[in-house]
Amino acid sequence: MHIARSLVPLAPIAGLAVLLAACSGSTAGPGWTYAPPPPATATPAPASSSPAAPSAAPSAVTPGESPAASAGQPGGIVLKLVAQNIQFDQAELEAPANQPFTIEFSNQDAGLPHNVAIKDAAGMEVFKGEIFNGVDTRQYQVPALPAGTYTFMCTVHPNMTGTLTVK
Numbered sequence: 429m430h431i432a433r434s435l436v437p438l439a440p441i442a443g444l445a446v447l448l449a450a451c452s453g454s455t456a457g458p459g460w461t462y463a464p465p466p467p468a469t470a471t472p473a474p475a476s477s478s479p480a481a482p483s484a485a486p487s488a489v490t491p492g493e494s495p496a497a498s499a500g501q502p503g504g505i506v507l508k509l510v511a512q513n514i515q516f517d518q519a520e521l522e523a524p525a526n527q528p529f530t531i532e533f534s535n536q537d538a539g540l541p542h543n544v545a546i547k548d549a550a551g552m553e554v555f556k557g558e559i560f561n562g563v564d565t566r567q568y569q570v571p572a573l574p575a576g577t578y579t580f581m582c583t584v585h586p587n588m589t590g591t592l593t594v595k
């Protein structure tokens with residue numbers, strides 16, 4: 429609003445004349461002077477309210493961002509895994525071969541660190557998710573893996589293990 433007000437004095441005299449002419453017809457002259465600014469301020473408001481769009485992105489651009497965001501999750505395959513009482517809720521997981529997937533990992537142990545790491549049949553670590561304290565959830569983006577049998581585990585707790593079948 430402050431910007432809008434400062435713009436008024438800067439407006440050309442002709443512009444002021446138009447404004448005054450327009451205002452003269454209405455009962456509330458100042459009301460019309462303030463009326464135009466709201467649309468101008470309304471545009472930045474949505475941009476600031478959406479942290480994902482730091483640039484001047486009108487709401488019309490927002491739909492365009494959704495496809496871009498979904499493109500970051502190829503396939504959209506999400507495996508859900510929960511850790512509770514220092515145990516995984518599943519002993520076996522299955523994932524598609526040769527395509528990235530997501531593990532939505534929920535750590536339900538308050539104050540305890542967990543993660544999900546994946547080792548191949550040879551014991552080579554092919555993925556290691558961030559270790560974080562519960563209660564919290566992370567979306568692990570796992571790279572494409574060739575078909576095979578893998579082991580998933582918590583790096584912090586060796587007893588937390590399971591079998592990941594990729595096929």
Ligand SMILES: [Cu+2]
Pocket residue numbers: 511514541542543582583584585588
């Ligand atoms: Cu753990």
